[in-house]
Amino acid sequence: MAHHNLDNIDTSEYPHINRGLDGIVAFSTxxxxxxxxxxxxxxxxxxxxxLAEYSSFEEVCFLLWNDRLPTESELKDLKKELIGQRNLPKPVLDYIKNTNKNAEPMAVLRTAVSMLADFEDGRDGNKAEENRAHAISMTAQIPTIIAAFDRSRKGKEIVAPLTEGSTAYNFLYMLNGEKPGEAAEKTMDLCLILHAEHGMNASTFTARTICATESDMFSAVTGAIGALKGPLHGGANTAVMNTLLELEKQGENADAVAFTKEKLAKKEKIMGFGHRVYKTFDPRARHLRKMSQKLSEETGHEKLYEWSEDMLKTMKEEKNIDPNVDFFSATVYYSIGIQPDLYTCIFAMSRVSGWSAHYMEQADNNRLVRPRALYIGEKNLDWTPIEKR
Incomplete structure (x- = not known):
């Protein structure tokens, strides 16, 4: 393939050419x-x-969907609605039980969420009501899908959701088969709050683009999950954990500083550092860092936290880049007993609140998304008969 560059393009005609749409405003929100x-x-x-200090994940969902905090009775109603929607339709549960046990959890989540659409009733043409109902049902059912698949692939019995408790509490209960302690619930809840929404990232952009065609919210969230599945977007915290586990194999005396420098020398990418938007310490990482320290002490994973701090310092000194949300969330999830390959699913379980909020916002003032592509190939070539090519 001939490789074309953009050097000879008239920038007055195309002032906004940007690889990866850097700096381009696509939506207002x-x-x-x-x-x-x-x-x-x-x-x-x-x-x-x-929000990290005072709110709960359910409150954040209400905030994102309504642009205001709920009253006491509104929050009570929303919690009740979420609890009422936790059970999965039988065919979805059957799919989870019967699919390949070695499948990627994000692939299973993507398929299961897509299937949920088959079991939704219409809302008599009231689009706003329908969207709200879909947002609630997906937010309630995604945790059930993740926990059910994790148990099913391990040959354990699938735990039915509780008819009480927060999203965080119920998820940990379904995942581990026992009711979580207060610290674990609070940690899980904070993780859900910190991952709920984050501007025009790849998955949110995908969700809004799908919404803009007037497709349904299940399609938009399925597409968003597909975008989040990629290692450059949602898969980084799994990669971070795998890096830390690689260090752990070196035993008690593993040297995180030398390990990091060696990776940098080999031009290997260190996951969990740098961000397309933040040029400073990711504010979400600050909260996760505190939590990671506390949890690692409680659960005997101090080494993981110490190595994280060593890596952080080395990256700052060598590359002058700070950690992002994925860096400490890896240790936090690991400390509360969640397997690394589920981390991106948990990201999705939280971010569905933001995706659905953006879907509703787009639907309220919609315009079909249609950027231009700049053609940089040849034109009007002469036809060569096949025997002469």
Whole structure:
């Protein structure tokens, strides 16, 4: 293939050419604001630090869907609705039980979410009500899908969801078959809050683009899960954990500093560092860092935390880059007993709140997404008969 570059393009005619759409504004939104220079993240008006301290995941869902915090009775109603939607339709559960036990959890999640659409009733033409109902059912059922597949692939009995408790509490219960302690629930809940929404990332852009065709929310979330599955978007925290486990194989005296420098010398990418938007410490990583320290002490994984800190320092000194949300979330999930290949699924379980919020926002003021592609190939070539090629 001939390789064409953009050097001889008239930039006055095409002022906005950007690989990866860097800096291009595609949508306006009230869902979140990211200040990459300051390291600030806002969800619908509230700073992530405020939400991390005071709110719950359910409250954050309401905030993203309604652009305001719920009243006490609204929150109670939403929790009740979420609890009522946790069970999966039988064919979806059968699929989870019968699919390949070695399948990638994200692939199973993508397929199962797509199947959920087959069991949704219409809402008598009220689009806004229908969208709200779909957002609630997917937010309630995705945790069940993840936990059911994890248990099924291990040959364990699938645990039915509880008719009480928070999303975080119920998920850990279904995953482990026992009710979690307060610290684990609080940790899980905080992880869900921190991953709920994050501007116009690849998966959210995908969800809005699908919505813009007037396709349904299940299609949009299925597409978003497909985008999140890629290692450059959602798969990084699994890669981070695998790096730490690689270190662990070297035993008690593993040297994280030397390990990191060696990887850099070989030009290998160190996952969990750097971000397309943040040019400073990811505000979500600050919260996860504190949690990671506390949990690693409680669960006897101090080494993992120490190595993380060593890697962080080395990356800052050598490359001047800071960690992103994936870096510490890996150790946090590992400390509460979640397997590395489920990390991206948990990201999806949280981010469905943001995806559905963006879907509803797009639907309210829709325009079909149609960027231009700049053609840089040849034109009007002469035809060569096949025997002469």
């Amino acid at each position: 009230t869902k979140s604001s990211i200040d990459g220079q300051q390291g600030e993240l806002i969800y619908s008006g509230y700073n992530i630090d405020t």
